[in-house]
């Protein structure tokens with residue numbers, strides 16, 4: 001059979017990303033937005049702090065009254081958080097103040113109570129204050145109308161606290177894309193079932209569901225299709241309302257690799273098939289009607305590595321988030337030979353060396369069926385096609401798998 005040039009990994013990813021649309025917006029209460037992607041810039045509806053506030057428990061003073069210490073000031077009132085001393089603070093006066101309370105008019109500093117002593121209605125100030133000491137000025141954190149968070153941000157607990165402080169009880173976020181998927185193969189049964197002779201357990205359904213969830217999608221597991229064109233068609237048709245369809249297996253060139261044959265009459269429009277990547281060469285991308293379709297290879301490691309490299313960014317892209325891969329560098333823990341013609345993603349351990357760059361050590365067996373190796377791996381060493389041999393101690397690019 002004729003050999004077609006294989007599509008480079010970067011180009012494959014770019015073509016997938018270019019074919020995707022963002023999901024619709026929805027407005028959700030703060031209790032439900034963790035991990036969601038902000039669809040619109042969040043604008044502060046308040047100024048925080050709303051006035052100049054004390055940052056400490058102590059005494060509000062005029063700094064000029066404390067130039068010579070000890071300074072004896074008359075305590076004329078009290079300002080708790082949520083309350084206020086409403087008179088003007090005059091020369092020689094102090095107000096007992098607590099963290100979060102507004103600074104009285106005329107005061108310009110707070111002396112912490114540890115630097116004072118009290119004698120009836122007089123406070124003795126023992127340390128000279130400078131104007132602004134322990135005062136949080138009005139608007140220090142944000143002001144009404146300030147952009148608080150940009151669209152596209154994946155919302156963390158700190159972001160949600162910020163939205164609350166900005167008095168935004170709801171946020172506009174992207175809907176979670178529904179990712180429908182199924183495996184293909186007569187040899188597959190679900191975990192927990194009794195496999196017949198020559199059968200194995202389907203690992204890919206559950207692994208992929210978890211990866212989809214982790215990326216912020218909603219997994220729709222359509223099960224396992226038998227190796228018949230009819231069964232594959234019937235199951236694929238159930239993905240009609242999904243934002244994306246992913247097939248697992250049946251992507252290669254064998255007589256029983258039927259995904260393309262089954263789906264072409266349903267309107268499958270192939271963008272590309274086969275990429276210059278190991279594992280993952282037989283990757284398929286196209287559209288089934290209006291629905292983007294990603295065909296992952298059946299080997300479990302190939303399926304998950306391709307899902308990490310293509311499906312995860314796709315799910316993030318559909319939610320308007322940042323799809324950049326977080327590649328970093330490590331020192332190699334063992335020699336690697338010159339790479340072949342496919343971009344290689346080598347399962348490796350990643351050791352932390354205090355004060356040093358991490359050390360990535362490839363596992364000796366890289367078979368794309370071995371989930372035990374993938375599960376133990378804490379990074380993938382990424383090697384460009386035809387990369388030169390690297391000796392232990394050399395620098396390589398890695399994609400960390402655990403954050």
Ligand SMILES: Nc1nc2c(c(=O)[nH]1)N[C@H]1C(S)=C(S)[C@@H](COP(=O)(O)OP(=O)(O)OC[C@H]3O[C@@H](n4cnc5c(N)ncnc54)[C@H](O)[C@@H]3O)O[C@H]1N2
Nearest residue numbers: 183201202203204205249250251252257281297298299302
């Ligand atoms: N002559 C060639 N043969 C193969 C080529 C090739 O280029 N020429 N490519 C190989 C590569 S690389 C890969 S990757 C596989 C992928 O093939 P398929 O996508 O068609 O996958 P299947 O044949 O359906 O399955 C491959 C392998 O994985 C097991 N499998 C499948 N689904 C699951 C699942 N859900 N859970 C666990 N394991 C699964 C399946 O039993 C097979 O052992 O093709 C090579 N062949």
Ligand code: MOO
Nearest residue numbers: 279280281302368
């Ligand atoms: O691409 Mo296959 O994934 O090398 O086993």
